[in-house]
Amino acid sequence: xxxxxxxxxxxxxxxxxxxxxxxxxxFVVLHGIGNQCSSQGLKNFTESLSNYSGVEGYCVEVGxxxxxxxxxxxxxxxxxxxxxxxxxxxxxxGYSIVGLSQGNLIGRGVxxxxxxxxxxxxxxxxxxxxxxxxSVPLCGSAIFCRFADELIKSEIYSDYVxxxxxxxxxxxxxxxxxxxxxxxxxxxKLNNELPQARNSTYKQRFSSLQNLVLIMFEHDTVLVxxxxxxxxxxxxxxxxxxxxxxxxxxxxxxWIGLKTLDKAGRVKYISVAGEHVKISNSDMRKYVVxxxxx
Numbered sequence: 001x002x003x004x005x006x007x008x009x010x011x012x013x014x015x016x017x018x019x020x021x022x023x024x025x026x027f028v029v030l031h032g033i034g035n036q037c038s039s040q041g042l043k044n045f046t047e048s049l050s051n052y053s054g055v056e057g058y059c060v061e062v063g064x065x066x067x068x069x070x071x072x073x074x075x076x077x078x079x080x081x082x083x084x085x086x087x088x089x090x091x092x093x094g095y096s097i098v099g100l101s102q103g104n105l106i107g108r109g110v111x112x113x114x115x116x117x118x119x120x121x122x123x124x125x126x127x128x129x130x131x132x133x134x135s136v137p138l139c140g141s142a143i144f145c146r147f148a149d150e151l152i153k154s155e156i157y158s159d160y161v162x163x164x165x166x167x168x169x170x171x172x173x174x175x176x177x178x179x180x181x182x183x184x185x186x187x188x189k190l191n192n193e194l195p196q197a198r199n200s201t202y203k204q205r206f207s208s209l210q211n212l213v214l215i216m217f218e219h220d221t222v223l224v225x226x227x228x229x230x231x232x233x234x235x236x237x238x239x240x241x242x243x244x245x246x247x248x249x250x251x252x253x254x255w256i257g258l259k260t261l262d263k264a265g266r267v268k269y270i271s272v273a274g275e276h277v278k279i280s281n282s283d284m285r286k287y288v289v290x291x292x293x294x
Contacts, residue, residue: 070166103128108123170187175237217272
């Protein structure tokens, strides 16, 4: 029989054990081009993920948001996020990334390039242009879009455009692969496509993910082709037929560890209804939230 003096401590143990304790890691959201963390839509998205999962979430901004998402080179954007996540005490034990469109490439830049950063455990990609895009959509009607659209229509692989238009860093024209490899300043490095500069550290870091969730939107007309969301792409020299990720050289030769992850059962290829990054609440709960809850 318990002595009276031991009862309070035993009661404390029971009460403590009854309190639900989340062992899940926090997550960060990295937005796409033309967006910013202060927008109501992005606030709602981040809050919904936190509410559904019971996990703390943070939208990490790059510079001033909209303008820098268009005009700052992607490696510089990734460097800014790298420094921010290293300073966030909440992420010290590891975290998950939820990427939206272009934000996925920034997130992968953090995973592969960021020295001394906390570990990324889960990477949930919504409409990420991982294998590149064959067309850059025009910017829109805002005043700064006039400049962006002029850059889009000019020589996309020139040093000037590469240094001043973010999406030029992942434009991969199937009929200009040699020029892409020689002049495109971001994606060839990120995807370890350059034989003379292939980096085993990038592969080791990317293949250390616990889960890679690749979500493609069935009615996506922004990403051309939409299969880039799964690392699929056009055949070299062709705009009329795509190949699945498993038939690309990136996968077969395992340049970044995608094959390693896939063979270990850590890649989830998911297709959902909807337009570019417009995920329904039900699909969010089904395909995103479980990977935030540990």
